[in-house]
Amino acid sequence: MSTEKQRKTIMLVLSTTRQSPVTVDEAIVTAKKDEAELVVLFVNDSKIPSMVFDRMADYDFIGDKPSEELTTAIQREYCLRGNALLDEIEKKAKAEGVSCKTIIEGGEFVETCLKMVERYRVDLVIMNRMKRSAISRFFLGSAVDKLTANAPCPVKVVEEA
Amino acid sequence: MRVVVDTRPLWVILLSVAYRPAAFIGLGAIFWYIIHLTPPAGLTEAGLKTIGVFVVCLFLWVTGLIPLSITSLLAMVMIPLLGIMESKKVYSLFGNEAVFFILGAFILAAAMMKSGLSSRMALLVLRRCGGTPTKLLLGVYLFPAFLSFWMSEHAVAAMMFPIVLEIAKALGLKPMQSGYAKSLFLASAWGCIIGGVATFLGGARNPLAIGILKESTGSDIDFFEWMVAVVPVVLILLAIGFVVILKWFPRDIVDTGKAAEVLDKKNEHLGAFSLNEKMIGGIMVLAIVFWILEGKRLGLANIAIIAVTLLFVFRLIRWKDVEEYVNWGILLMYGGAIALGAALASTGAAEWAANATIGRWATSPMALVLLFSALSILLTEAMSNAAIIAILMPVGISLSAKMGMDPKIITMAIAMPSGLAYCLPISTPATAIAYSSGFFRMKDLVVPGVIMGVVSWVVFNLMIRIYWPLIGHAV
Numbered sequence: 220m221s222t223e224k225q226r227k228t229i230m231l232v233l234s235t236t237r238q239s240p241v242t243v244d245e246a247i248v249t250a251k252k253d254e255a256e257l258v259v260l261f262v263n264d265s266k267i268p269s270m271v272f273d274r275m276a277d278y279d280f281i282g283d284k285p286s287e288e289l290t291t292a293i294q295r296e297y298c299l300r301g302n303a304l305l306d307e308i309e310k311k312a313k314a315e316g317v318s319c320k321t322i323i324e325g326g327e328f329v330e331t332c333l334k335m336v337e338r339y340r341v342d343l344v345i346m347n348r349m350k351r352s353a354i355s356r357f358f359l360g361s362a363v364d365k366l367t368a369n370a371p372c373p374v375k376v377v378e379e380a
Numbered sequence: 381m382r383v384v385v386d387t388r389p390l391w392v393i394l395l396s397v398a399y400r401p402a403a404f405i406g407l408g409a410i411f412w413y414i415i416h417l418t419p420p421a422g423l424t425e426a427g428l429k430t431i432g433v434f435v436v437c438l439f440l441w442v443t444g445l446i447p448l449s450i451t452s453l454l455a456m457v458m459i460p461l462l463g464i465m466e467s468k469k470v471y472s473l474f475g476n477e478a479v480f481f482i483l484g485a486f487i488l489a490a491a492m493m494k495s496g497l498s499s500r501m502a503l504l505v506l507r508r509c510g511g512t513p514t515k516l517l518l519g520v521y522l523f524p525a526f527l528s529f530w531m532s533e534h535a536v537a538a539m540m541f542p543i544v545l546e547i548a549k550a551l552g553l554k555p556m557q558s559g560y561a562k563s564l565f566l567a568s569a570w571g572c573i574i575g576g577v578a579t580f581l582g583g584a585r586n587p588l589a590i591g592i593l594k595e596s597t598g599s600d601i602d603f604f605e606w607m608v609a610v611v612p613v614v615l616i617l618l619a620i621g622f623v624v625i626l627k628w629f630p631r632d633i634v635d636t637g638k639a640a641e642v643l644d645k646k647n648e649h650l651g652a653f654s655l656n657e658k659m660i661g662g663i664m665v666l667a668i669v670f671w672i673l674e675g676k677r678l679g680l681a682n683i684a685i686i687a688v689t690l691l692f693v694f695r696l697i698r699w700k701d702v703e704e705y706v707n708w709g710i711l712l713m714y715g716g717a718i719a720l721g722a723a724l725a726s727t728g729a730a731e732w733a734a735n736a737t738i739g740r741w742a743t744s745p746m747a748l749v750l751l752f753s754a755l756s757i758l759l760t761e762a763m764s765n766a767a768i769i770a771i772l773m774p775v776g777i778s779l780s781a782k783m784g785m786d787p788k789i790i791t792m793a794i795a796m797p798s799g800l801a802y803c804l805p806i807s808t809p810a811t812a813i814a815y816s817s818g819f820f821r822m823k824d825l826v827v828p829g830v831i832m833g834v835v836s837w838v839v840f841n842l843m844i845r846i847y848w849p850l851i852g853h854a855v
Contacts, residue, residue: 235818282703282706283704284701284704285535286538288538292541292545293541296545296817296818300818365386365387368387369385
C-alpha cells in the first residue's frame, strides 16, 4: 500500500478563544484554491477554567466536588460550542466544494496543535493572531509564535482586525 | 516525547522560572532585616517581630505564592517561635467561635447543595418569574441575592451557573453577542455578590471580621445587629445594580417562553420534593431563626454545630459529602488570621502601624470610615477578601480606639465593602463563574463594574452617615 500523501492537507486551528470568521473564510478559500483537504481542529483549552478555579479554590470558595462539577459543566459547554462551530464550518466548506474533516480535542493549545499536525501530516496551518497588548505578548509569550517555531510545516497567520 | 521550544527572550524565560525562589529569598531577607532593627519609639521588640510576621503574611496573601491557608498556618507557627505569644495561647485562638460558626455554616450549605434543595428553589422561583425578559432577569438577579443572605454566595453562584446557562441556550442567545445573555450572567453574579454581604452566612469574611473584633476588643456584633445595619444598604444596592444592568445591556429578545420550558424540564428531572430536602430546609430555617433571635444568648457557633449535628442524627447528609463540599483550607486561614490579629493587638504593633501609616490621613472618625471602606472596596478587586480583613482589621481597630470610636463601626466599614468586588473575574468566584460562560468579554464586566463599585462606596458611606446613627451606630 502506498504511504505517499495524494493531496495537500491544510489545518485550520480554532479554540475556545480563537474563533475568527475571517480566518475560517481564509482557510476555506485557500483549501479550495490548492484543492487541498481541510482539517478543522478545535482545541478545548483546559487551561482557561482551571486557571480561574484553581485560584478560586484558594479563596473562600466551595469545596472540591462542586468546583469539579462546575469545571466539568464549563468544559462540556465549550465542547458543545466547539461542535456547533465545526458543524457550521463543515457545511460552509462542503458548499464550496472543499473536502473537510473536523476534530475536537481537549488539552493545552500548542501541544494539541502539534500533535494533530503530526497525526494528519499537515502541509499548512492557518490560525488567527488575537489582539493583545505588546507587554502581555512579551511576558506571557505567544501561542502563534510557539506554534510557528515548532511546527514541521508553514503556519499562516491571519491578523485579527 | 515532544519538546516545545519557548520562543520568548531568554531573560523573560529565566525570570518566569526564577521569580518564585527569588521572591521567597527576598522575603526572608526582608523579614530578617525587620526583626533585627532597633524598635522605633512606641514599638516594643515583640511588636517589631509581629510587624515582621505581618509583612511576610501580607506579601504572601497578596501574591498568593503559597495557599492562603498555609500562610495563615505559618503566622501561627512564627508567633510562638519568635516569642511573641505562647504556643498555648496562639493555638487556642484557632478554636475561635468564628471558625466553628463558619464550619457549621459551610456544612449546612453543603447539605443544601448536595440534596439539590438550593437548585430546586432556584428552579421554582425562576419558573414563576417568566413572562417577560425583564421579569426573568429580575428573578435571576434577586433569587441568588436572597439565597446568598443564607448560604455562601460562591456556592449560590456555582449552583446558578448551569441554570442560567440552560436559560441562555434555550432562548438561543449568542455568546459574546446577545446583550440579554450578558445581562443574565452579570445579574446572577451581582445578585450573589451584593446579597452575600447581608448576613454572616453569605461569605466567611464577616464572621472572620467579628472574630478579630472580639479577640482584639472584647466587643461583638450579633447576627441581628449586623442585618439591621447592612440589609438596608444591600436593598438599595440591589435596586441600583438592577438599573445599571438594565441600562447597560440591551434586551434583544421579547419572548422568554422557551426558558420556562427548560426550567420545567429541569424541575421534572429533580423529581418530587423529598423528605430529605424538607428536613434540611427545616433545620436551615430553624438555625436562621435561632441565629437572629438567640444568637447573642446561645452563641452563633453553638447553634451552627447543633444544626449540623441534627443533619447527622437524621441521616440527612453523609460525612463523605461534607468532606467533598466544604473548603477546609479556609478554616485554617481564618484561625491563623485571628491569631495574627490578636498578636498585633496585644503587642501594640497594630497601633504603631496604624499611626505610622494610615493614621496621618484619618483626621476624623468619618474620614477613617471613608478611607478604610475605600481601601477595602479597591483591594477586594485584586485580593481575597479574607486577606483584606486580616490586613485592615488590626490597623482599623487600633485607629478607631485612638479616636474613641465604636470598633463595631470600623469592623463593618471594612468587612462589608470587602465583599463588593464587581470588576474582574479574579475578584470573586461569582464573577469568575459568570465570565467563564463565554457570553461576555472583559470590557462588558469592567465598565459597569467600576460604576457599581463607586456607587456602592458612596451609598455605603451615605447610609453610615444618615441611617446608622438611627440604629445606635453614630460615627
